[in-house]
Amino acid sequence: SATGKMAASMAHEFNNPIYGIHNVLEKILRRVKLGVNNRRFVKLAIQECDRITGLIRKILDFHSPSPENKERMDVHEAIEDMVLLVQNSFKERNIRVVKEFAVDLPCIEAVPDQFKQVILNLLQNAGEAIPKRGGTVTLITSVLENNVQIQIKDTGAGISKEVMKNIFDPFFSTKVAVKGTGLGLSVSYGIIKKHHGEIMVDSFPGRGTTFTLFLPIKQETPVALPRRA
Structure with a gap:
């Protein structure tokens, strides 16, 4: 789209001077x-500089996703890999991870890096939502009809209905910290x-948040969620 091309062009324009500044600073540090x-x-x-480069990369990824080279993936193995990446920060903040994994969960067809990015984004969001005194992040997997269901629950502050209306919009963020870019959930979506x-x-405010993913066991069969009673 025109918006995507403009965003990519702007990202590249920003990236070049940042790269130059980074190199100069590295030379100063060495010499x-x-x-x-x-x-x-x-x-x-x-x-x-590295943080800005990371933001630029997110913008480029958002508008130019990687090629869809899907593979048969073990969901539990991918989740375990991403838990390893956050375990140190979770431990420092007294966040406990609970796993309730289904036995013999079917594999899914997915682009490995993209699927892992979604899991990592949701784990990081869950951790950031939990107060300083600590809490729990629960990971639940199951099969619902022809879909694999993955739930990531936190015991954090929760999200209001007003915020949830925009939660998957690009650049929308509830984080007050500078590091919040507002792209993680939009990219995941x-x-x-x-x-x-x-x-x-x-x-619900004060009761934590649950993100639920539904992915078809067979890619040619899009997810059809059962109607709620």
Whole structure:
């Protein structure tokens, strides 16, 4: 689309000077004798360049997703891989991970990197929603008709109905921290839709949040959710 091309063009324009600044700072760090505080400031500037580069990459990924080279995937193995990435930060914040995995869960057909990105995004969101005193993130898998169902529940602050209306919109974020870009859930939504799946959120302030993924066991059969009574 025209919007996608414009976003990609702008992202590349930003990326070039950031890359140059990053290289200059790296050379200063290697070649110039700096005091402890000045070295710290230069390292901080390099980290901020890396953070901007990461945001640019997210923008490019959002508008130009990777090719759909789907493979048969073990859902539990992919989830375990992503739990490993967050376990240190979860441990520091006293967040416990509970796994309620279905026995003999069928494999799904998915682009591995994209599916793992969705799981990681939801795990990070769950962790960030939990207060400093700690809490629990529960991972549940099951089979619902012809779909694999994955639930990620947290005991965090919950989300209001007003916020939930826009939660999958690009650049919409409930995070007050600077690191929140508002792209994670939107990208996740797009990935799940590309896999003929569905993503739903159920939340209430003070009671935590549950994100539920539905992915077809066979890609040629799009998800058809049962009607709620």
